[in-house]
Amino acid sequence: MQTVKMVITGPFSSGKTEFIRSISEIEVVSTEREISTEAEKRQKDATTVAMDFGRITVDDDLVLYLFGTPGQRRFDFMWEILAEGMLGFVVMVDSAKPETFREAKSILETFRAYAPTPYVVAANKQDHPDAWAADDLRIALRIEDGVKLLPCIAKDKESVKNVLLELLYSILEEMEG
Amino acid sequence: MPIQGNIRNFSTTQLLNLINLARKTGTLTFFEGVRTGEKDAMGEEKMAPGKPRAKVSFNTGKLTYAALDNQDGNLISVLNKAGKLTDEQARIIRERAKNTADKALALLLMNANYVSQSDIVSSIQQHTLDVIYNLLTWAEGPFRFDDGIMPTNDRIQVPIDLENVIIEGSRRIREAEKLNEYLPNLDFALKFPENPKEKFKGIHLSVEEWRVVSFVNPKNSIRQIAKANNMSDIEIRRIVYGLEQAGLVELVKPPGMETTTRPGRPAAARAPQVQKNVVNKLIDKIKSI
Numbered sequence: 259m260q261t262v263k264m265v266i267t268g269p270f271s272s273g274k275t276e277f278i279r280s281i282s283e284i285e286v287v288s289t290e291r292e293i294s295t296e297a298e299k300r301q302k303d304a305t306t307v308a309m310d311f312g313r314i315t316v317d318d319d320l321v322l323y324l325f326g327t328p329g330q331r332r333f334d335f336m337w338e339i340l341a342e343g344m345l346g347f348v349v350m351v352d353s354a355k356p357e358t359f360r361e362a363k364s365i366l367e368t369f370r371a372y373a374p375t376p377y378v379v380a381a382n383k384q385d386h387p388d389a390w391a392a393d394d395l396r397i398a399l400r401i402e403d404g405v406k407l408l409p410c411i412a413k414d415k416e417s418v419k420n421v422l423l424e425l426l427y428s429i430l431e432e433m434e435g
Numbered sequence: 436m437p438i439q440g441n442i443r444n445f446s447t448t449q450l451l452n453l454i455n456l457a458r459k460t461g462t463l464t465f466f467e468g469v470r471t472g473e474k475d476a477m478g479e480e481k482m483a484p485g486k487p488r489a490k491v492s493f494n495t496g497k498l499t500y501a502a503l504d505n506q507d508g509n510l511i512s513v514l515n516k517a518g519k520l521t522d523e524q525a526r527i528i529r530e531r532a533k534n535t536a537d538k539a540l541a542l543l544l545m546n547a548n549y550v551s552q553s554d555i556v557s558s559i560q561q562h563t564l565d566v567i568y569n570l571l572t573w574a575e576g577p578f579r580f581d582d583g584i585m586p587t588n589d590r591i592q593v594p595i596d597l598e599n600v601i602i603e604g605s606r607r608i609r610e611a612e613k614l615n616e617y618l619p620n621l622d623f624a625l626k627f628p629e630n631p632k633e634k635f636k637g638i639h640l641s642v643e644e645w646r647v648v649s650f651v652n653p654k655n656s657i658r659q660i661a662k663a664n665n666m667s668d669i670e671i672r673r674i675v676y677g678l679e680q681a682g683l684v685e686l687v688k689p690p691g692m693e694t695t696t697r698p699g700r701p702a703a704a705r706a707p708q709v710q711k712n713v714v715n716k717l718i719d720k721i722k723s724i
């Protein structure tokens with residue numbers, strides 16, 4: 259049996275766990291932990307400490323695993339291990355939190371250096387009233403024209419499907435190119 | 436959808452770039468930050484927008500107007516600052532032309548041969564650029580871009596291409612960053628090299644450089660020297676850089692500081708060997724979910 263994996267990365271609280279949860283066939287094996295520091299606690303109650311883990315079974319011979327990276331930088335020693343052998347990756351950005359854009363870009367660059375695989379950027383939380391439009395985010399994050407930047411609402415399965423499909427199309431294109 | 440945030444996270448140069456590339460029309464307002472006691476997503480204190488500090492307007496990606504809130508930016512002051520009107524002329528015109536809008540005033544001044552149209556255009560342009568370069572140095576504070584909002588019609592707007600502004604702004608910021616990199620720690624002290632007399636022979640120092648040199652002593656940190664001379668961090672860095680490059684001073688590490696080694700760059704992970712039909716299968720599967 260062949261397993262392939264994709265990595266879902268992005269800053270703290272950008273929606274990685276939500277994204278995987280929306281599409282995974284198994285209850286996401288999430289290593290969420292109550293938040294320890296006061297600052298982060300104000301953002302949300304649980305954070306992913308090791309990784310999220312979702313699965314999509316294609317058939318008896320093929321399984322796709324989705325790995326979510328822990329968003330907090332103090333776990334970034336895990337990233338390289340997760341990046342090993344990935345088919346591609348998604349960078350989730352919380353479009354309503356411009357203070358995280360720089361971090362998102364830095365995570366993007368880090369993963370790009372790990373492996374020359376295709377990736378897409380998901381402008382998440384587009385349902386949020388403060389969300390920056392995807393076009394503005396492209397310029398803000400200085401995403402090259404050839405890289406897809408997709409509006410996303412991680413709670414919405416169709417939206418998550420679209421992001422994964424666009425990533426797969428990019429992977430296919432690269433194989434054909 | 437609004438473009439708002441804090442320039443500590445999304446710099447003014449980046450904003451100008453965004454406005455230029457997206458050919459936006461509207462007004463960018465910078466605010467004083469009001470502390471909220473809450474943390475943002477990066478763990479820094481959230482700042483709510485307080486009093487406006489500056490307004491900058493754009494028309495289809497061109498800079499057309501910029502004003503600081505604490506600065507009188509009316510036409511008379513702008514022409515006076517640019518040397519096109521003397522203080523005396525400015526005072527008299529101000530008295531006579533009270534409540535005259537800038538556009539009407541410009542016509543009056545040109546008809547009375549005080550100034551030419553090109554005087555007015557170049558002075559306003561210079562003023563706008565001064566404001567922009569000033570606010571490019573701001574490191575912190577909330578901002579908001581309002582689509583389609585423009586300044587009142589009586590203001591004279593001179594369109595300026597943003598490309599050059601961005602290049603010059605980035606140059607200034609890059610210089611600041613480079614200097615920061617060169618001298619991240621202002622707790623370093625300075626000392627003279629072995630044979631200072633030789634080195635200083637024939638060298639012309641500026642007043643500022645002399646002021647720094649007069650404080651050179653391993654007991655004085657660079658921070659203290661800056662403070663004593665009322666210099667900003669960037670000014671002192673620039674001067675120390677010049678002096679050190681010329682071999683006139685040497686940096687002295689503060690006691691107790693170890694050299695840190697950077698971890699090596701990780702080796703690139705292996706790319707997977709996957710067949711096209713596998714990707715196609717994945718596509719079909721996800722479509723069907």
Ligand SMILES: Nc1nc2c(ncn2[C@@H]2O[C@H](COP(=O)(O)OP(=O)(O)OP(=O)(O)O)[C@@H](O)[C@H]2O)c(=O)[nH]1
Nearest residue numbers: 270271272273274275276305306329383411412413
């Ligand atoms: N409105 C809105 N909220 C979202 C969306 N996606 C995620 N959220 C919310 O954002 C918060 C963070 O989402 P998570 O999925 O936990 O984010 P994460 O990236 O896994 O966070 P860490 O594991 O802590 O790094 C949660 O409260 C989610 O419900 C979205 O598309 N729209």
Ligand SMILES: [Mg+2]
Nearest residue numbers: 274275305306
């Ligand atoms: Mg998570």
